[in-house]
Amino acid sequence: MKKGAILTIGNFDGLHVGHRRILLNAIRKGKKEKRKVIAITFWPHPQNFFGKKIKLIQTLKERIYHIKKIGVNEVDVLEFERIVDLSPVDFIKFLIERYNIHSVFVGEEFRFGKKREGDLKLLKKIGKREGFNVEGVKIIKFMGEKVSSSLIRKYLSIGDLQRARIMLGGFYSVRGKVVEGNKRGKRLKFPTANIKYPKDFLLPNGVYITKTLVNNKYYNSLTHVGPNLTFGERENKIETFLIDFKSSIYNNEIEIFFVDYIREIKKFTNKDKLSLAISQDLGYALSLLLI
Numbered sequence: 001m002k003k004g005a006i007l008t009i010g011n012f013d014g015l016h017v018g019h020r021r022i023l024l025n026a027i028r029k030g031k032k033e034k035r036k037v038i039a040i041t042f043w044p045h046p047q048n049f050f051g052k053k054i055k056l057i058q059t060l061k062e063r064i065y066h067i068k069k070i071g072v073n074e075v076d077v078l079e080f081e082r083i084v085d086l087s088p089v090d091f092i093k094f095l096i097e098r099y100n101i102h103s104v105f106v107g108e109e110f111r112f113g114k115k116r117e118g119d120l121k122l123l124k125k126i127g128k129r130e131g132f133n134v135e136g137v138k139i140i141k142f143m144g145e146k147v148s149s150s151l152i153r154k155y156l157s158i159g160d161l162q163r164a165r166i167m168l169g170g171f172y173s174v175r176g177k178v179v180e181g182n183k184r185g186k187r188l189k190f191p192t193a194n195i196k197y198p199k200d201f202l203l204p205n206g207v208y209i210t211k212t213l214v215n216n217k218y219y220n221s222l223t224h225v226g227p228n229l230t231f232g233e234r235e236n237k238i239e240t241f242l243i244d245f246k247s248s249i250y251n252n253e254i255e256i257f258f259v260d261y262i263r264e265i266k267k268f269t270n271k272d273k274l275s276l277a278i279s280q281d282l283g284y285a286l287s288l289l290l291i
Helices: 016-034 060-069 087-098 118-130 149-155 160-168 271-289
Strands: 002-007 033-042 075-079 101-107 133-137 172-180 193-195 206-214 216-225 240-241 254-262
Touching: 002 016, 002 060, 002 216, 016 033, 016 101, 016 133, 016 160, 033 060, 033 206, 075 101, 087 118, 118 254, 133 149, 149 160, 160 254, 216 254, 216 271, 240 254, 254 271
Parallel strands: 002 033, 002 101, 033 075, 101 133
Antiparallel strands: 172 193, 172 254, 193 240, 206 216, 206 254, 216 240
């Protein structure tokens, strides 16, 4: 690697198509010039730091994994508390002292420093003075809306999976370790893999068509999100029925990809009506998944 790293800076929550455009531009330059590409991200999310308490699209672990997966050499997570009071000039000075910067790639609406006072124009001015290049990457729009993590959170929260998928560049997913349930699904002939309900899960309760990744293989699946009202439950949980899957996967980590919403959760008067509803949901799911 040549001396002088290429930096990208952002929260990168969800790693949507706009984030990917920034990162891929940096990666392309890094490969061409044989330079290390470093993605700078923050923890906690600035809005959570200031008390807004937003739900994140990805955990920090997932964010780092996916950033590296697309080809970034290194991800550096900065504690937001350390840099929150730095002026825009001092924040860039902090980065210069920490890294040997050759180039910086950011979105064209990038803001930085205390009270978000710094912008792309200022960053380019500092870069020119300090001897590094700055490239502002154009925002991506879909149906007249700027693609952003906040907009994706909004669409996921109302169950608009299709619009969220286009902006994310892939299906919204959650990971979790399979835990032992009450085995009601097995008695109903629909055994489920249960994972703990994530703290930041964004989708509304309902029944979903899903794809589930188990041991590097994808399976068609049907997923129930929320309490099982038929049995008087109140606690939210995620139960997934993997189609054409027979093995035990307790304690395995799986990833569930949400393809489409089928219906809201319901309370059925007896187990037979619940089994019939699951069969109908499964038939509908298969009619779409197997097209």
